[in-house]
Amino acid sequence: MPMQNNHQMLEKLQTPCLLLDESRLRANIARMKERIAGLGVAFRPHLKTAKSLDVAHIAMASPKGPAMVSTLREAEYFADGGVRDMIYGVGIAPAKLARISAIRARGVDLAIILDSAEQTEAVAAHIRATGDPIPVLIEVDADGHRSGIAPSDAATLLGIGRRLTDGGATLRGVLLHAGDSYSLNDPSALAAAAENERASAVMAAENLRSAGLPCPVVSVGSTPTARFARDLTGVTEVRAGVFMFGDLFQAGVGSVAMEDIALTVLATVIGHQRAKRWIIVDAGWMALSRDRSTAKQAVDQGYGVVCDPSGRPYPDLIVADANQEHGILAIRGGSSATLPNLPVGSRVRILPNHACATGAQHDRYHILDGGGSVSAVWPRINGW
């Protein structure tokens, strides 16, 4: 009776808390690794979603990496855990260089990214002062999403590349993130975004190489483009992170399937407003995050989709609204579905809009094994 065991185990947990389905996690990672290997490039998992050494060990090619991080706190934590090959994926601030070199002094190949002459001068000054030949990837803009130099802007690319090399930095290559792919939901448009990301990367790399500058690494990535890329000629590595857990937003994009989402928030029913057809649970936006990214998609999932303790969604039951520690469950507008009978004390599981945001509200994962029992607790970190 695995279902009964599942319920009994889940009922022992204090709510709200995070559940992570280990078999879904492993399947999501295996599928992505196979896909990226099939395209003939290396895989550098982004650890910003999981922030967990246990998850990193499943996702990375080896216990030493490679990996991508979004904060120096992550870099320090994963360095403590033995990871030796990381890129810090946020444009470097000059005041962070001392901390970068301190991590590197522990034997970690930690690379940084930048996209301006000002950052380049700060790196050169730091190298003059310390002698640490920090590896640098130049951030290139694939789609106008955020940061980066236009791949066609050879003058800026070469100016930065030469100044880095002259200043003693290790010019490691170029790095792009096709962030605008998040706004798409059509497979052919997603494949086109992936091809644009690839072509932009190759153009930037060729601009450096044709001027005699090194560009050993051509790094691209986002969960949607990693999922839909058909050809990665000229690329050396792909990065992706949120695919490991999946979430409702990525399901709306089409880059993960709803039934592959590995992360849920366990909550307890604490009340009803029967005249309004509301069920109140003890998971509010503090446990789910304030993320409402599905509001812009074809299907607005509120603050999340409500499932039974085994992980099956109730028809059209969503977290319609949330306060700090209260979630209001209701049937989606326009649906004729029936509100399930969930007495006070019932447990539900909530699929999150955005796994990166929901995960960050918690400090640990309760790991569900194949039978739905909690087999372990994996810590995770937050902060900077």
Next chain:
Amino acid sequence: MPMQNNHQMLEKLQTPCLLLDESRLRANIARMKERIAGLGVAFRPHLKTAKSLDVAHIAMASPKGPAMVSTLREAEYFADGGVRDMIYGVGIAPAKLARISAIRARGVDLAIILDSAEQTEAVAAHIRATGDPIPVLIEVDADGHRSGIAPSDAATLLGIGRRLTDGGATLRGVLLHAGDSYSLNDPSALAAAAENERASAVMAAENLRSAGLPCPVVSVGSTPTARFARDLTGVTEVRAGVFMFGDLFQAGVGSVAMEDIALTVLATVIGHQRAKRWIIVDAGWMALSRDRSTAKQAVDQGYGVVCDPSGRPYPDLIVADANQEHGILAIRGGSSATLPNLPVGSRVRILPNHACATGAQHDRYHILDGGGSVSAVWPRINGW
């Protein structure tokens, strides 16, 4: 030259991080305490925003309380710190009663709230098993916001009240939260919401008392109604929390002034997209939270209002968009303000939309003294 000292001190901090202006904090708290005392009732500060013993010691009438908490983790943390009078302000789940009694066994007068016969039976069963006469406040619904029994529903109130008393619980009184006041922004409407909250509380209390049941505590509260209440006859205590820090959402409601907001996120400029008039900083939604509550107000503040290191807002400069670790600063749409000159490495301070949500993304406050120097670091907790 206090301004120069300020800059020098802030430049030593790793970003992003939370800054808390101690003089604004103390002034906000002193003003609220004076207001509530002037209305002749007790003040029970809600600690869900700050989650800090240092802040609690400024806000509470004594080191022992009283105080309000939103999680049992808070109750345990503040009990560790010597607080002895708390209400856990989320409708009780049966599986949490053992933890409640464990905290109470340490000498803490920890009360719970509930609004259903099911919860009442669970409490009665728990008392039968443990002998712990848990104090209970019946949650009453002032405005249809979320949970609670209608104040006019005497039958339900009395049924629960009698069952609690018969079951050995300590019937402590009634508790309301006028959460719909958050959607208002007119002082007379806010005063009316406060009067409705008061009148609903008194009606519920009278329903209990007229049937011979005890109701020593009549507890109301929200930052907007605490700010605008004119008369609290019949009420014994007021609760409020977010007013201590203030935020852009409460400024939009009119319950705090923009210049009284005590909490900011310190960030560093890491890049520019000059053609788009964007400045990129290292505080994204992870540091600011995903809260976009001002989007529904008259003035949409994006992910926050950008200030210089001394705390003065730049004209019409907001965090127009945010990714996990990137904020995009831009001039508000429709404004003719000029983008300030903020080279890479510049520090800015960002006023948050929602102090409860932004605070929760961090594990400490960097305390700014009157001269703008960082005088201390105060830890805060998160989780359940």
